[in-house]
Amino acid sequence: MREIRWHGRGGQGAKSMSQVLAEAWLRQGRWVQAFPEYGPERSGAPVTAYTRADARPIRIHHAVRNPDAVVVLDPSLLGEVPVTAGLRPGGFVLVNSPESASSLAERLPGVRVLRVDGSALARTAGGNYANVVLLGAVAGVLGEPALEALQQAFAATFAKLSPEAVAVNFKALEAGYRAALEEAERPGPGAVQAAPTPREDLPGAVVLAQDAPHPRTGGWRTGLKPAVRLEACVNCLLCWVYCPDAAILTENQAFVGFDYQHCKGCELCVKACPTAAIEMVPEGLELVGQGQLTPRTQGGRHA
Amino acid sequence: MPSLKTLAHNAETDVRFTGGHSLCRGCGAPTVVRTVLNSIPTPVVVVNATGCLEVATTRYPTTAWGVPWLHLAFENAAAAASGLETAYRALRKRGAIPDEPLTFVVFGGDGGTYDIGLQALSGALERGHRFLYVCYDNEGYMNTGIQRSGATPFAAATTTSPSGRRDYGKHQTRKDITAIAIAHHIPYVAQAAISHWQDLSDKAVRASQQQGPAFLNVLSGCALGWGHPPADTIEVVRLAVETRYWPLYEVVQGHYWLNHRPERPLPLEEWLSRQDRFKHLFASENREHLTELQALVDAEWTQVEARAVVDAPWFEARPEMRGGRV
Numbered sequence: 338m339r340e341i342r343w344h345g346r347g348g349q350g351a352k353s354m355s356q357v358l359a360e361a362w363l364r365q366g367r368w369v370q371a372f373p374e375y376g377p378e379r380s381g382a383p384v385t386a387y388t389r390a391d392a393r394p395i396r397i398h399h400a401v402r403n404p405d406a407v408v409v410l411d412p413s414l415l416g417e418v419p420v421t422a423g424l425r426p427g428g429f430v431l432v433n434s435p436e437s438a439s440s441l442a443e444r445l446p447g448v449r450v451l452r453v454d455g456s457a458l459a460r461t462a463g464g465n466y467a468n469v470v471l472l473g474a475v476a477g478v479l480g481e482p483a484l485e486a487l488q489q490a491f492a493a494t495f496a497k498l499s500p501e502a503v504a505v506n507f508k509a510l511e512a513g514y515r516a517a518l519e520e521a522e523r524p525g526p527g528a529v530q531a532a533p534t535p536r537e538d539l540p541g542a543v544v545l546a547q548d549a550p551h552p553r554t555g556g557w558r559t560g561l562k563p564a565v566r567l568e569a570c571v572n573c574l575l576c577w578v579y580c581p582d583a584a585i586l587t588e589n590q591a592f593v594g595f596d597y598q599h600c601k602g603c604e605l606c607v608k609a610c611p612t613a614a615i616e617m618v619p620e621g622l623e624l625v626g627q628g629q630l631t632p633r634t635q636g637g638r639h640a
Numbered sequence: 641m642p643s644l645k646t647l648a649h650n651a652e653t654d655v656r657f658t659g660g661h662s663l664c665r666g667c668g669a670p671t672v673v674r675t676v677l678n679s680i681p682t683p684v685v686v687v688n689a690t691g692c693l694e695v696a697t698t699r700y701p702t703t704a705w706g707v708p709w710l711h712l713a714f715e716n717a718a719a720a721a722s723g724l725e726t727a728y729r730a731l732r733k734r735g736a737i738p739d740e741p742l743t744f745v746v747f748g749g750d751g752g753t754y755d756i757g758l759q760a761l762s763g764a765l766e767r768g769h770r771f772l773y774v775c776y777d778n779e780g781y782m783n784t785g786i787q788r789s790g791a792t793p794f795a796a797a798t799t800t801s802p803s804g805r806r807d808y809g810k811h812q813t814r815k816d817i818t819a820i821a822i823a824h825h826i827p828y829v830a831q832a833a834i835s836h837w838q839d840l841s842d843k844a845v846r847a848s849q850q851q852g853p854a855f856l857n858v859l860s861g862c863a864l865g866w867g868h869p870p871a872d873t874i875e876v877v878r879l880a881v882e883t884r885y886w887p888l889y890e891v892v893q894g895h896y897w898l899n900h901r902p903e904r905p906l907p908l909e910e911w912l913s914r915q916d917r918f919k920h921l922f923a924s925e926n927r928e929h930l931t932e933l934q935a936l937v938d939a940e941w942t943q944v945e946a947r948a949v950v951d952a953p954w955f956e957a958r959p960e961m962r963g964g965r966v
């Protein structure tokens with residue numbers, strides 16, 4: 338049996354690709370499954386989907402725990418989701434990224450890392466969606482299903498697309514299928530454990546709140562982060578009360594900055610601030626403390 | 641009347657709700673939860689109905705809650721809270737647990753409150769359990785992809801009440817759940833909105849001090865379902881209040897208090913035009929429905945206004961209203 342796990346963000350098409358892959362295998366006479374993890378598929382939220390294929394009927398119906406291959410559609414997920422969880426020995430992680438395989442491998446030590454710049458290949462093919470390129474690429478590495486089966490499955494799944502759009506996606510699929518993938522592996526502990534171990538002394542799969550991992554949602558931001566000029570802040574705390582992600586940090590009831598691990602970049606704090614002390618700045622801009630602009634910071638609105 | 645400093649202090653010393661959840665960018669629901677929980681002085685136990693809030697804050701094995709939290713099903717949050725409250729009372733009476741104050745708080749979406757959980761809610765209110773039910777009202781079944789609910793306003797477009805060449809959105813009028821709660825003759829019922837945090841915070845405090853059931857209907861926001869940029873959530877909700885679409889009022893032991901009377905009420909269009917779900921109402925063929933919606937809003941406002949015995953500014957402290965007993 339082949340088991341594939343897909344990681345993407347809501348809107349990137351991880352779920353659709355898990356289905357097209359299954360559909361292609363089905364066309365080659367396999368028994369298949371494709372399903373997403375039930376959960377919030379909110380735009381930007383991490384989404385997980387699974388594909389299974391076997392020569393015999395598949396009798397298990399749970400999430401893929403020990404994948405042969407993991408496909409990561411968005412490199413920012415690497416810091417957020419344990420993508421290597423349960424990876425089978427000999428398995429690989431395929432990442433869509435402009436970053437080199439060796440630098441990706443630093444962040445995923447002990448597993449075989451393959452990378453393809455799916456977004457760039459998709460653009461060359463005339464499209465926008467890296468997911469199709471990654472679908473081609475994962476099939477190329479596995480040696481199955483055949484490219485033609487993938488293309489037929491794609492056309493059947495997206496029957497409403499115009500012939501032009503289908504042609505673009507066929508090109509993207511082929512580009513991924515034939516792409517020379519960059520590969521690297523760094524020594525390290527290997528695949529991480531799937532989930533915190535449930536308490537053995539309690540029934541079911543109970544995890545205590547204090548043992549629960551705390552998901553980082555900073556990766557939801559799309560290129561901008563909030564920053565503050567504390568000298569303009571009057572500490573009204575309106576940003577604090579309206580931040581949906583509790584990402585406004587206070588010390589002794591005074592606003593001190595942002596929790597960038599959890600801030601999703603919604604800009605509600607910017608709108609809430611009566612003195613315009615908060616503004617959105619480029620993600621890479623270097624700030625003081627926990628997100629402060631100083632009169633000398635270059636690149637902010639007032640710079 | 642808690643200040644934001646007090647709320648921040650409470651949140652610093654007792655973290656009841658954190659980030660790290662997967663609610664949408666700019667979602668209004670966390671503001672309901674944080675403002676209510678950070679205002680309540682006693683320890684709390686939370687019961688959560690199924691919906692965005694529950695699904696997105698408790699993806700196994702993670703949680704955004706720092707308080708005891710229970711989820712059973714979509715339809716029975718109020719029944720579950722009744723059971724918890726009764727058990728707690730019984731154990732206290734028996735001396736099995738310390739005699740400490742504790743507030744039971746339910747959070748349910750409008751789907752879970754107006755529609756699917758209504759009979760459980762009605763039963764719990766009628767039996768007189770001491771608990772606070774908070775509806776975070778985003779006017780639709782958002783978690784499953786924006787379906788119409790009993791809370792969806794007349795003429796709003798949802799995936800199950802679409803607008804288009806042949807239709808103008810939801811045909812039915814919004815159910816007045818606040819009035820339904822009032823009809824249970826419970827000690828405390830109020831309507832609030834996330835844009836008016838002080839009013840919401842005061843109401844959470846007063847509600848938690850009652851000796852019987854309290855019901856709070858809070859207009860939340862949903863950028864995805866209402867169709868506006870995430871950064872506009874608070875502003876859009878504020879416009880709902882300032883156009884008189886969403887009156888802020890409370891009913892304390894049968895007495896109506898109007899908490900906020902917009903000085904210069906804005907035209908309803910100012911609220912509608914900010915949301916894609918009402919976009920179609922600005923087409924000439926839908927003008928009559930817009931007029932109809934305006935008439936519904938006016939009628940509700942007039943009714944609430946007529947009942948209000950006292951006009952109370954929403955920020956005004958009213959010590960005599962605190963700790964009311966039935």
Ligand SMILES: Cc1ncc(C[n+]2csc(CCOP(=O)(O)OP(=O)(O)O)c2C)c(N)n1
Nearest residue numbers: 691692714749750751752780781782783784
């Ligand atoms: C009895 C039952 N019916 C349907 C569902 C599917 N369901 C889960 S969440 C949800 C929508 C919840 O809507 P609402 O209560 O308004 O909260 P929101 O998601 O809008 O925050 C639905 C229909 C369910 N879980 N249980």
Ligand code: SF4
Nearest residue numbers: 580600601603604606
């Ligand atoms: S942009 Fe501001 S309000 Fe939005 S999540 Fe970040 S800190 Fe919170």
Ligand code: SF4
Nearest residue numbers: 663664667692782862
């Ligand atoms: S769909 Fe609406 S209510 Fe649900 S998480 Fe998103 S913004 Fe919040």
